[in-house]
Amino acid sequence: MSTLLTTDGKVASGVRIDYSALEDLFAPRTVAPYTPPPTGIDNLGITSTDRFHIPGVGEFVVDFKGYVRVARSKPTATDWVNAEVYTNLIEMRMFGQTDGVGEIVVTLNNDYLSTGMLRTPFECMSESQPDKACRMAVGAVFTVPKLGLTLYNKEPIELTIDQVRAIPPAGNPGVGRIYRMLPLFRTDTTGGPPAAYLTSLNFAMGTYLTESELAALRGMGSSVV
């Protein structure tokens, strides 16, 4: 039995959450700061600006807009300082377009279980109300129909949020921790070299969506994929 696969054969970047019984959380909803939250599935907006380099084509920068659905575990403690919260990114869709390469849709790689967690950094454990750190290791698929490319990452994209004072960290900016160039591969070939690179990623978590806002974002770029 592989140490890295879930029972249904996905590659997991961390702790898997059984979210079958979790409540779907939508706007309007208030979040208490510095408080371990009840478990649930957060339906949140997201925006991201990603920079790509495709050898032979060039560099392009894309502003994306979309949504995420994040399943959250029950916190491991009732106090803010000690509580760890595990997360699974169970759905994502972002849409963007540029003059150069047309429409791009970003979704999750279903072969990967994109997981994350929030906890107090160890050096801050003696503070009474520390900011938490949030990480999420993501496997994504980038569909670029104008170029005939569907790309994915093998190394996870490490999305991080600092200064987390509420869970979820709605409204916080975050960054993809990319060392210079994250290789992206074509889904339609096996074992080949990278076809493109993700060179930077800056995102911002949105706030809770209403069910109709989520439905509208689900429809963006539906002619692409």
Place this chain on the structure above:
Amino acid sequence: MSTLLTTDGKVASGVRIDYSALEDLFAPRTVAPYTPPPTGIDNLGITSTDRFHIPGVGEFVVDFKGYVRVARSKPTATDWVNAEVYTNLIEMRMFGQTDGVGEIVVTLNNDYLSTGMLRTPFECMSESQPDKACRMAVGAVFTVPKLGLTLYNKEPIELTIDQVRAIPPAGNPGVGRIYRMLPLFRTDTTGGPPAAYLTSLNFAMGTYLTESELAALRGMGSSVV
């Protein structure tokens, strides 16, 4: 067919190399700077200082010494600027010990194909002799017998080396790109929360080893694992 597994069921962080026919490279050996190298398997020394945090136990810092064996692809171009080189970390063993937690041996996770690459950063492509950037995404196993723990990472440990002026970058310092705390899991349980965290990693690539130096390093900590 999963986009993330090799044909023999390993999770791959990048390009797989068929190294069955590659020459094993040992000391003494000179490396030409700024020159795409002939392919081969580099047998190199390595040292690393890793910082761990185990909740309930505390923090400890370990100085490791050991070796790596790195298979290198044929460069994609004959000129230094344009050449990409892909790497597979096919063997690693590092040994360390501390007063607090005793001996620790670090080896590769055989469920993971630890891969990397070297290439010129895109912003440096117009230089005549740019430094290259080196990345390697590693799945490791940390055996700590005194604590009864064998730990592994699910997110890869991203080892990076800047200012690469020769391949291999023997003697270069490098860093593990860890966002605050990389979760480590027990090999003897499935689906549980992290049991420990790797909080920092600084390493230095050594030079080519002789066969007898490699054999001596292979024996370090052999009573542990």
